[in-house]
Amino acid sequence: KAGVTQTPRYLIKTRGQQVTLSCSPISGHRSVSWYQQTPGQGLQFLFEYFSETQRNKGNFPGRFSGRQFSNSRSEMNVSTLELGDSALYLCASSLTPSDRGATEAFFGQGTRLTVV
Amino acid sequence: AQKVTQAQTEISVVEKEDVTLDCVYETRDTTYYLFWYKQPPSGELVFLIRRNSFDEQNEISGRYSWNFQKSTSSFNFTITASQVVDSAVYFCALSDPGEGGADGLTFGKGTHLIIQP
Numbered sequence: 001k002a003g004v005t006q007t008p009r010y011l012i013k014t015r016g017q018q019v020t021l022s023c024s025p026i027s028g029h030r031s032v033s034w035y036q037q038t039p040g041q042g043l044q045f046l047f048e049y050f051s052e053t054q055r056n057k058g059n060f061p062g063r064f065s066g067r068q069f070s071n072s073r074s075e076m077n078v079s080t081l082e083l084g085d086s087a088l089y090l091c092a093s094s095l096t097p098s099d100r101g102a103t104e105a106f107f108g109q110g111t112r113l114t115v116v
Numbered sequence: 117a118q119k120v121t122q123a124q125t126e127i128s129v130v131e132k133e134d135v136t137l138d139c140v141y142e143t144r145d146t147t148y149y150l151f152w153y154k155q156p157p158s159g160e161l162v163f164l165i166r167r168n169s170f171d172e173q174n175e176i177s178g179r180y181s182w183n184f185q186k187s188t189s190s191f192n193f194t195i196t197a198s199q200v201v202d203s204a205v206y207f208c209a210l211s212d213p214g215e216g217g218a219d220g221l222t223f224g225k226g227t228h229l230i231i232q233p
Contacts, residue, residue, distance in 0.1 A: 045220035
């Protein structure tokens with residue numbers, strides 16, 4: 001059974017640009033969550049999607065957005081990149097959304113974004 | 117609001133020693149879920165265990181064991197006879213669906229465990 005796949009693994013962008021990250025969940029999983037990991041703030045919840053609908057969102061500016069497709073694959077977009085957006089972005093998939101009781105979330109290897 | 121505290125930033129032990137990673141959580145809800153994840157240098161978070169708030173039984177899985185105590189809001193993780201391959205960052209996390217819908221997992225800052233040969 002394939003795990004969670006995130007692409008690309010590494011990305012370098014210039015301040016002001018926008019970026020799109022992709023996540024393919026484990027087959028059969030319909031819930032996809034995104035997290036940002038930085039040395040200073042640690043792991044922070046960005047948003048969660050289930051059946052193409054955003055279930056909840058963390059405390060991030062509107063520059064951070066996402067979507068989920070009918071095949072459960074998800075993308076997140078960051079517009080007008082800032083230096084502080086440099087981070088490891090992790091995607092997690094699970095069978096059910098977290099507000100229905102938390103099942104195990106399985107994480108991908110992440111996308112390392114560097115903004116210069 | 118929920119919060120997870122891992123007071124130990126870094127722990128270094130010699131191989132074969134036992135080591136305990138501490139986790140203290142805060143939540144106002146009576147239904148919640150606790151997790152431990154391992155993050156090796158490759159980056160992905162590896163799921164280790166999930167516990168719901170109604171199950172205070174301790175759990176043992178091979179060299180790993182977990183002690184859940186609601187009275188002290190703690191969910192500690194012990195590795196017995198540590199091995200070099202156990203070196204990683206370990207995260208404790210909380211999911212609290214009761215507070216207006218869960219905001220995913222709330223993670224502690226992590227404990228960097230170094231096992232020296």
